Amino acid sequence: MATAVQTNNLSIGYNENLLFENLNLSIPRGEISVFVGSNGCGKSTLLRSIARLLKPQEGSILLEGKEVHKLSSREVAKKMGILPQSPVSPEGLTVHDLVKQGRYPHQSWLKRWTEEDTEKVEAAMKATRVDEFRDKPVDELSGGQRQRAWIAMTLAQDTDIILLDEPTTYLDMTHQIEILDLLFELNEVHGRTIIMVLHDLNLASRYAHNIIAIKDGAVFGQGTPENVINCDLVRSVFGMECQVSKDPLFGTPHCVPFGRGRCIVPELRQAKSGA
Numbered sequence: 529m530a531t532a533v534q535t536n537n538l539s540i541g542y543n544e545n546l547l548f549e550n551l552n553l554s555i556p557r558g559e560i561s562v563f564v565g566s567n568g569c570g571k572s573t574l575l576r577s578i579a580r581l582l583k584p585q586e587g588s589i590l591l592e593g594k595e596v597h598k599l600s601s602r603e604v605a606k607k608m609g610i611l612p613q614s615p616v617s618p619e620g621l622t623v624h625d626l627v628k629q630g631r632y633p634h635q636s637w638l639k640r641w642t643e644e645d646t647e648k649v650e651a652a653m654k655a656t657r658v659d660e661f662r663d664k665p666v667d668e669l670s671g672g673q674r675q676r677a678w679i680a681m682t683l684a685q686d687t688d689i690i691l692l693d694e695p696t697t698y699l700d701m702t703h704q705i706e707i708l709d710l711l712f713e714l715n716e717v718h719g720r721t722i723i724m725v726l727h728d729l730n731l732a733s734r735y736a737h738n739i740i741a742i743k744d745g746a747v748f749g750q751g752t753p754e755n756v757i758n759c760d761l762v763r764s765v766f767g768m769e770c771q772v773s774k775d776p777l778f779g780t781p782h783c784v785p786f787g788r789g790r791c792i793v794p795e796l797r798q799a800k801s802g803a
């Protein structure tokens with residue numbers, strides 16, 4: 529299996545706070561890879577360093593064999609698009625203008641805006657269903673609409689590798705599935721490599737070919753959802769007890785977390801009456 533992204537003895541972090549040391553990770557080309565792990569374990573940091581937004585303290589990241597930090601931002605942006613975790617757009621910028629920015633890496637003084645750019649922008653807005661509010665300022669949209677506008681910008685960039693940090697945040701159930709289906713199609717039909725962070729293990733299991741579970745600055749487990757998602761992993765990585773069965777529709781691992789929920793009601797009532 530060809531590799532899209534490889535990290536070699538990578539150390540990254542913020543000043544003296546190293547999050548990963550000597551990380552050797554290989555992310556396959558043409559597949560959907562999903563990072564999972566608890567809050568603060570470094571998923572966004574890793575994704576941002578792959579996208580050249582954060583410099584390694586040591587080691588290197590190879591993008592299809594070439595060292596990412598030695599490429600220009602335009603070269604990287606033609607190969608790889610990233611949707612960061614909490615993107616902020618300039619005040620008043622409309623959806624249409626935001627999505628158009630995705631075409632920036634394809635422009636140069638030789639090559640101005642073309643029909644192809646317009647087509648990619650329109651297609652991205654249509655696929656994410658943001659064309660109906662294309663002339664609205666991004667900062668006046670709801671959280672989910674805004675998220676979809678940013679996804680549209682990332683898609684308009686039309687790159688072989690697409691990185692997305694929690695793309696389904698803020699989205700209602702319908703739009704979550706729609707976006708994940710869209711990414712699946714981009715992978716299946718157009719061969720795009722998708723690398724994303726998801727918190728929902730069940731959706732991750734449905735859509736990923738390759739799950740990468742992160743814990744304590746290292747890869748705790750990597751492989752197909754069937755091979756990676758189980759009670760032991762969930763306990764170790766998330767510190768949570770759960771039951772893992774098969775997704776009734778897809779047959780992929782389906783994790784049901786334990787917790788007290790309604791079971792706690794009689795206990796609470798008793799405590800209240802005793803008080």
Ligand SMILES: Nc1ncnc2c1ncn2[C@@H]1O[C@H](COP(=O)(O)OP(=O)(O)OP(=O)(O)O)[C@@H](O)[C@H]1O
Nearest residue numbers: 542545547565566567568569570571572573574613
């Ligand atoms: N710009 C920054 N400067 C200093 N420390 C940072 C910075 N960004 C993140 N960190 C720290 O690095 C650690 C990892 O953060 P990161 O955002 O990569 O986690 P994450 O796995 O993406 O978490 P989440 O699931 O909450 O998004 C955290 O302890 C965080 O406080």
Ligand SMILES: [Mg+2]
Nearest residue numbers: 571572613693
């Ligand atoms: Mg994050």
